[in-house]
Amino acid sequence: MTRSAEIEFLKVYFVFILLSYFGGKSIMTKLNFYSLEKTPYLNPRTDRRVAVVTGGNSGIGWYDCLHLYLHGWTIYVVGRNEQKVTSAIQKIEEELKVTIAKYPEDQLNKRPVGSLKYVHGDFTDLASCDKAAKEILLHEKLIHLVILNAGVMALPLQFTKDNLEIQYQTNVTSQFLLTMRLLPAVKAVAEQGQIVPRIVFLSSLAHTMTRSFVKPGDKSLFKGPNFLKTWMRYSQSKLADIHLAKQLAQRYPKILTSSVHPGVIVDTELYSHWKKLPLIGVFARGFIGLTGKLAGVSQEEGCLSTLRAATDPSLTLEKDNGKYYDAGGPQKDPSDIANNVENAKYTWNWNVLELKGRGFDVEEA
Template sequence: MPDKSKFFDPASAPYYDPVVDRKVALITGGNTGIGWYTVLHLYLHGYIVYLAGRTESKVLQAFEDIKKEAETRINKTGEKHPLGQLHYIRIDLLDLSTVPKAVEQFLSQEKKLDVLINNAGIMGVPHEITKDGYELQYQVNFVAHFLLTLQLIPTLLKDAETSKEPPRIVVLSSIGHNFSYKHFKPEQHKLNTFPNAVFTWVRYGIAKTAEIQFVKELSIKYPQILSIAVHPGIILGTELYNHWRQIPVIKYPANAFFSLSDKCIGVSNEEGSLASLRAAMDPSLTPEKDNGEYIATGGVVDKPSKVAANRKYAEETWNWNIEELKKRGFEV
């Protein structure tokens, strides 16, 4: 079990007045799971939060629930802090053409960005190639966020020299990056080897490794920005397992395995959000000493695999994906 005494306490982070300070955060996929709690705490701390998601009705419902929960917590503690704001941005990570549109929509409303949290993701799904020509997990987990981040870097850098707090990029990876048991070249991300039930996890590992490599390269290319990769933990009852819980025959051992994992090492969705929240809000983290770090369950600094930490491989992943996006007509 994780040592919860070392978990990050969001209450230790600064609170802001949205009228005076206007701290702006953009997060993908924050209407459920750990993203929901990430948005909740940002909102409680006075951030202007833009939630980028595919289905507006689901996001707006999440906003209602978050506001109710925030009021409940404020009433319970008696502590009064200015609350933030919640806004919706449309993005579909399965369709890269929506990424520049999401950036355009955001920039029509904001002139700066303090925190970008690449939170959305999928896990362990069957082999599928998207309309953009990428393996499904690779695009949703990595490529779409890669493009989103690159197009928002000028905005993140805008006030970097004058701001007291550095801009931040938080990328949700996973301990599952270890499923990439060796170095796979970026062009091998479409790996479709039998049996799919095994190699879907290898593809997942490739995508999650790419996210850590991305953060390593960001920390070198943009040292003014604090870029951190996150493993949120093994989340109790996460929806990411749903595909495996529904497959005939497999669903029984899968349910047993996931249930055992939950009991032994699982954390709640809120506890899972603590790593992201530390990366996004902890003032003790600085670009000078913490850039490119890998933070695990509860906000504890950890080390990724040797493959994920390899600078040569990280540069290879960056360069190949830049060229692939250019071939598809995207500005990066």
């Protein structure tokens, strides 16, 4: 990465901040939110559908799980902390009483709920992801939906026990491994020919922060001031999520794969590292809070782009495979770097090779 690429990044970063301040609120109030009434209510006894959701214990992922549960899905919630995930599952079950009270009377018996199960998976540990997939496959031969939502943002530079940078491994490589391991059960749904299985990657508007393609593994992101480079590493990881979604769509055309930006949701745990910092945390809390007021959406609104990509019955393989969805749910073009097929192939091959080098072969012979 050259000095001019860093300056370019800084320019885009400040434009992004200015847009959030001055354009954000008007953009957000014009958002076209996906209506969850379009998502079919399933009866798990007659139409059993299985979803795997990563990071479902907080923020956007919790709302994904809540609404899938209310729509009758069987959900495997993959997380690293059993206590957190089981208490999140309990809260979803409690929320049911509140929701049912709002149902129109004639719908009460037509909306049976699904079920929620915890599966241990730590995305800083490749072996743990491999094991999580094996555990799910022990119980399920058919998987209809995978939502890759778990993520971390702007952490200090750290390398995991697999010797990968922590943001990239958590946001990309580990969840790619999980997906590839679950693929036989996803493909099995496609082969039955009645239901189109789906995969959704949580990307971010932050993928646009890099104006040139910073290749995975580029060591220049490991040097220099962390306050700048950590955002570049986050941006790089969220760009990779779009690349992998596009490559999956191309390589597996019978699976509807997408990536989404959920919106700016400042009260999730994603921002907690910055909010907790001594001194800087005071500014961070003020800055993040103001950004949220001007340009943010709620956590529940934040799940709508994901749930549109995951469940909107009007989406088809022919016209929608590999697409990117913006906050609230409308389709949008991601950046040119994200759309570039050669870049996407590079990201795919890099991840395949890194996994192979660590004993996890994910490509089919």
